[in-house]
Every structure is written in structure tokens, then in C-alpha cells.
Amino acid sequence: MEVLALNFDIRYTTPQLQYNHKHLMQPPKMEFHLHDRYEVYFFISGDVHFLIEKKVYPMAYADLLIINNRELHKSTFRSDAPYENIVIHFDPELVQPFDSVFHYGLLDCFTNRAPGEHNKIQLHPDQLEELLALHKRIDALQLLPSEESGLLLTAYFIEMLVLLNRAFRHNLAPLSSSAxxxxxxxxxxxxxxxxxxxxxxxxxxxxxxxxxxxxxxxxxxxxxxxxxxxxxxxxxxxxxxxxxxxxxxxxxxxxxxxxxxxxxxxxxxxxxxxxxxxxxxxxxx
CATH class of the missing domain: 1.10.10.60 (Homeodomain-like)
Known part of the structure; x- marks a missing residue:
């Protein structure tokens, strides 16, 4: 994914889902926080350590974190390097109809683990390529909105959750973090x-x-x-x-x-x- 030398903030929101792709020349100040919604955090660039409960993740391009609504977290910026990420917040209720029909467990990667454990998901190159393609499609929705945009955003996100759970279930070994x-x-x-x-x-x-x-x-x-x-x-x-x-x-x-x-x-x-x-x-x- 190309990194651009300017500020931008691409947002797309439905009642149960918020997608935010931003690039900031000056990283923001952040404190510890948590959300009622679940979070998918995809890191692109910057000089960042991400804290979740008692774990510290030094972030590198294409690192992906999953955070539920009970996990305290924050970004710590180590320098003023430009900062780019993609963050999705969503209501767990959004996926319940899909779980009830298909019995897949789309929230497993958020709920079937101890708090502050296994937050980082390791993607294989083909999975990363698939995820980047989904991000590109979602970015395009905001640039060319239509009456189907909300439905397509939800569909792309459900596809993303399948991808994340597949990666989560096949790699539960602790990944690069430090206490x-x-x-x-x-x-x-x-x-x-x-x-x-x-x-x-x-x-x-x-x-x-x-x-x-x-x-x-x-x-x-x-x-x-x-x-x-x-x-x-x-x-x-x-x-x-x-x-x-x-x-x-x-x-x-x-x-x-x-x-x-x-x-x-x-x-x-x-x-x-x-x-x-x-x-x-x-x-x-």
C-alpha cells in the first residue's frame, strides 16, 4: 500500500460499523481508552508501539491487531514520523445474523482468548493481498458512494472477518510483542x-x-x-x-x-x- 505525504481521512459509517483510513503528517496524542465496539487495527506507517493490557507491540507495516470491548489500549508514538492506519469499529450485534445462519463464529478471534492475549494476527502474503484488496474496495465506496454502499461495506467486512478468523485459528502462537x-x-x-x-x-x-x-x-x-x-x-x-x-x-x-x-x-x-x-x-x- 502506497504511503502518501499528506493528511487525509477517509471515513465510511453505517449504524453498526465505522471504517476510518487516515494518514497524518503529525501523529496525534492518545491516552488509554476502550470502546463499546470491537476494533480491527491495521498499521501502515509511523513510529508506534501499541499497548493492549500488559502487552506492547512494536508496530511494522501490515501488522494487524484485534481488540474487544474489554481490552484497554493506546498507541504510543516514539517520534513525529507520519502516521497511517486503517481502523474499523463495529457492533458485535452486526454479525449475529450471519453466525446464526452459518454457525461459523465470526467473533471467535475477539472472544475466544484471554484478555490482552493473541491480539496480533499474522497474515500470510496471500491473505495480506486479499485484505489490501478489501481495504481498496472500501476506500472506493467513500469516493464513489451509491445507494448500495452501506450493504457493500457490510459484505466486505464480513468477508474480512472470515479472513481474520481463518488466520487466527491457524496461528495461535504468541507473535512479536513484549511485556x-x-x-x-x-x-x-x-x-x-x-x-x-x-x-x-x-x-x-x-x-x-x-x-x-x-x-x-x-x-x-x-x-x-x-x-x-x-x-x-x-x-x-x-x-x-x-x-x-x-x-x-x-x-x-x-x-x-x-x-x-x-x-x-x-x-x-x-x-x-x-x-x-x-x-x-x-x-x-
Whole structure:
């Protein structure tokens, strides 16, 4: 795929699917985040390390990552090199009719694995060629839209999911990734298992036997973000799952580690886009 020396942003959206092919001369700033939708991330160019849970992926041309709606992730840019990628976000419900008819398991590569494991899919040269052809067809939909474009986008994407699952099922060996530094991994493990506890820097310092200033510096050097933002997003993720599973807003607030109810409402709305009560109602409806 040719890399161009200009900014562009090709988007195509249906109610359940968003396709975004962009090239940026200046890479953006990113923090830890997660989505209600699933994500397919195809890397083209840039100087990027991609973090998913406790794994770090140094990205190279044609690397492909799959991310479900429970996996915290972010891009860390190592320099100001131009950045190009293709990202697809989709509702899992989009593929359910196909699964029910054909019994194939189009979401297997997103769900049949441990969180933060096997996110990278290795494509053989013929599979990569097939994927690039699908991307080219989707790009053309935006350039020459028609009344059939939404239907064709969905059809191309279903074809893409078949390709990804075929590659996933034939190669479950760990691919080129690295864990975060060992010292930091113990901190992340503690945070994951104690989200409903006090997680101030003072507390973490005592629990993991690491100076708080060194811990903050190590975290930023390794992830490009702050430990506070990581904890916040982990708690939001926990709250979303609790609400999805039927817990009320008060219980979700407490069980996710938010001691201040009004702060929980405010932060949830800022990050998710809607208040937690509305989020729960939507999921249950």
C-alpha cells in the first residue's frame, strides 16, 4: 500500500460499523481508552508501539491487531514520523445474523482468548493481498458512494472477518510483542485485582515497594501516559461491565472503586458519553 505525504481521512459509517483510513503528517496524542465496539487495527506507517493490557507491540507495516470491548489500549508514538492506519469499529450485534445462519463464529478471534492475549494476527502474503484488496474496495465506496454502499461495506467486512478468523485459528502462537517492564507488570497486576481499593500513589508505593516518583516516571516512560489515567480507565471499564451485567449505578460506582458518587457520574459521562444510568438502560433494552 502506497504511503502518501499528506493528511487525509477517509471515513465510511453505517449504524453498526465505522471504517476510518487516515494518514497524518503529525501523529496525534492518545491516552488509554476502550470502546463499546470491537476494533480491527491495521498499521501502515509511523513510529508506534501499541499497548493492549500488559502487552506492547512494536508496530511494522501490515501488522494487524484485534481488540474487544474489554481490552484497554493506546498507541504510543516514539517520534513525529507520519502516521497511517486503517481502523474499523463495529457492533458485535452486526454479525449475529450471519453466525446464526452459518454457525461459523465470526467473533471467535475477539472472544475466544484471554484478555490482552493473541491480539496480533499474522497474515500470510496471500491473505495480506486479499485484505489490501478489501481495504481498496472500501476506500472506493467513500469516493464513489451509491445507494448500495452501506450493504457493500457490510459484505466486505464480513468477508474480512472470515479472513481474520481463518488466520487466527491457524496461528495461535504468541507473535512479536513484549511485556511491560517486570517492575511495572507487578504494579498493573495489583491495580487489576484491587480496583475497589485505595489506589493512590502513596498506597501503591507501600504495596509494591517502589518509590512513588520512580513509579510515576517508569509508567510514563513505558506507556506515554500517567498511572492516574490508567486506573481511571480500568475503573470505567469495570463499571461498564457491572452495569452491563445488571448491577445498579450505586453498586457499580462502589465496586469499581469510585468513592465519590457524583465524581463517578461526571467521569463516566465524560469518558463514555452518556450517564451510567442511561448506559445501563441501553444495554438492558
Amino acid at each position: 511491560v517492564p517486570e517492575k511495572l507488570a507487578s504494579v498493573l497486576d495489583y491495580i487489576d485485582h484491587h480496583l475497589d481499593h485505595d489506589l493512590t500513589l502513596e498506597t501503591l508505593e507501600k504495596q509494591v515497594f517502589m518509590n512513588r516518583y520512580y513509579l510515576s516516571r517508569l509508567f510514563r516512560q513505558s506507556t506515554g501516559s500517567t498511572i492516574h489515567s490508567y486506573i481511571l480507565m480500568k475503573r470505567i471499564s469495570r463499571a461498564k461491565k457491572l452495569l452491563h451485567d445488571g448491577h445498579n449505578v450505586t453498586d457499580a460506582c462502589q465496586m469499581a472503586g469510585f468513592n465519590d458518587y457524583s465524581n463517578f457520574i461526571r467521569m463516566f459521562k465524560r469518558i463514555v458519553g452518556i450517564p451510567p444510568g442511561q448506559y445501563r438502560k441501553q444495554k438492558w433494552e
